[in-house]
Amino acid sequence: MIERDLSWWDPYSDQPYTLPAGEKPRTGPANMWEYMTIAATCLGLAPAVFTHYLGLRPRALSVVAKSFVGLSVSPDDRFDTAVHEMVEELGVQELLVRVPVWERHAIDRYARYLESFKGKGFLVNVLQNRESIRDPEGWRADLRAIFAGLRGFTPYFQIGNAINRTKWGCAHSGEYLRLLDIAEQVRSEFPEVKLVGSSVIDFEPLVTLRTLFNFHKYRLDVVSSLLYVNRRGSPYGRQYRIFDLSHKLKLIHALVLTGNRNAQALWITETNWPLLNTKPYTPNSGHPRSTVDEPTQARYLKQYYQIAYQTGWVDRVYWWQLINPGYGLVDHRGGQLRKHPSYYALKDILGGELYEAPAVE
Numbered sequence: 001m002i003e004r005d006l007s008w009w010d011p012y013s014d015q016p017y018t019l020p021a022g023e024k025p026r027t028g029p030a031n032m033w034e035y036m037t038i039a040a041t042c043l044g045l046a047p048a049v050f051t052h053y054l055g056l057r058p059r060a061l062s063v064v065a066k067s068f069v070g071l072s073v074s075p076d077d078r079f080d081t082a083v084h085e086m087v088e089e090l091g092v093q094e095l096l097v098r099v100p101v102w103e104r105h106a107i108d109r110y111a112r113y114l115e116s117f118k119g120k121g122f123l124v125n126v127l128q129n130r131e132s133i134r135d136p137e138g139w140r141a142d143l144r145a146i147f148a149g150l151r152g153f154t155p156y157f158q159i160g161n162a163i164n165r166t167k168w169g170c171a172h173s174g175e176y177l178r179l180l181d182i183a184e185q186v187r188s189e190f191p192e193v194k195l196v197g198s199s200v201i202d203f204e205p206l207v208t209l210r211t212l213f214n215f216h217k218y219r220l221d222v223v224s225s226l227l228y229v230n231r232r233g234s235p236y237g238r239q240y241r242i243f244d245l246s247h248k249l250k251l252i253h254a255l256v257l258t259g260n261r262n263a264q265a266l267w268i269t270e271t272n273w274p275l276l277n278t279k280p281y282t283p284n285s286g287h288p289r290s291t292v293d294e295p296t297q298a299r300y301l302k303q304y305y306q307i308a309y310q311t312g313w314v315d316r317v318y319w320w321q322l323i324n325p326g327y328g329l330v331d332h333r334g335g336q337l338r339k340h341p342s343y344y345a346l347k348d349i350l351g352g353e354l355y356e357a358p359a360v361e
Helices: 029-055 080-090 101-116 130-134 136-150 173-187 205-212 245-258 294-311 341-350
Strands: 069-072 094-100 121-127 156-159 194-201 222-226 266-268 316-319
Touching: 029 173, 029 205, 029 245, 069 341, 080 101, 080 341, 094 101, 094 316, 101 121, 101 130, 101 136, 121 136, 130 136, 130 173, 136 156, 136 173, 156 173, 173 194, 173 205, 194 205, 205 245, 222 245, 245 266, 245 294, 294 316, 294 341
Parallel strands: 069 094, 069 316, 094 121, 121 156, 156 194, 194 222, 222 266, 266 316
Antiparallel strands: none
């Protein structure tokens, strides 16, 4: 499948435009059936999840900062040399690179990009769209081409992105499970490939459990979560009056332990804080109510990594991403690269501050 019409894609924030309310299916038969399946799954497994949750205690991780800290980078001919220099300056070892299915025709470009980072580890994030659902054979061909073109650089492929947001293509979680089933079938042709998912964005534990416990045929080698804890506050901010970052990670890890379609490794493959006054690079237009200033972003970055590491329930955390004025570590507006305070915060984390106790708000 090759899709060249990108009128639905926001190039500033690197995600699909928000769909109008009328284009978000909520009450169709397929959606209602999926809602009932989610409810039944959660009710049936609540005792097991609750038992795991109560039994979890922080544990010491044996991984070092360079294995724990990941960073997303994207090809851009204007800045590729600078990106390589900054990756080396930061000391990042683990990189995430997005590969959209609609750029399957450019797989050689992505291969060259990965090859240019000597000695780095990679997670390839395969981005889906609505056509991936409508055309299963096209999705199969996309995966086969991406696996074949990039398997020499990494075994790890995250299947899908933000699968619980309709604008990314899946009307409900059941549609995503079908994408995973096909990924498992294609993986049989590439036995070295390891599947990463389920790529649920934000804190939606009911959807996460649905993707981890079911009777489909796929097997996730790593569980991924796109965990934005609180765009209006620090990692200590509580959702539903209970769940700060630590408690969210505890619950997600309990879901991982309960799942029957996954191994027990957990990676956070996307997090950041959007910056104030950076329209149009933030989806929320940089409104003060839901953005932070640059020094605050840097402080929250450190807290996020330190808290996540010290729980011991997460094996890796990727920041999204290196270059973007709205939420990244570097501002590229005007063709000049300006490093945010968060850039130096990540450098400090990789330099040893990961192991320090986080500052308390």
